Amino acid sequence: MPPRAAEIDEIIRTLQEREQDHRAWIAELEGAVVEKRPFKLARDPHLCKFGKWYDTYVPDVRALALIWSGFDLPHRTVHALADHVLELAERLFDNDIPLAPGTERRAA
Secondary structure (H helix, E strand, O other): OOHHHHHHHHHHHHHHHHHHHHHHHHHHHHHHHHOOOOOOOOOOOOOOHHHHHHHHOOOOOHHHHHHHHOOHHHHHHHHHHHHHHHHHHHHHHHOOOOOOOOOOOOOO
8 A cells, every 4th residue: 555545544544533532422421411420531622532633643735734624623612512511411400400301310
């Protein structure tokens, strides 16, 4: 496999892995809210595996650099959701409001 093709394959593989990390991150956020437990994963987008990789990888192809820059805002937005979701959940629980219709509150 030519060097450039190997590099592209590695980028694709890494992006797929980091996508799965973020799917698990969202599932953990949901679990923390529903189960009323602390959310312990990275809220700072620079501290997750993707953020660390994103912050250090510099594409050397202009077309890839343009695509690459498009990841920043959505990635920061996903991580910012944790603060908003956890704040909302705390207000709901403090006011004894169920998370969703039919959702039973668990004892603290």
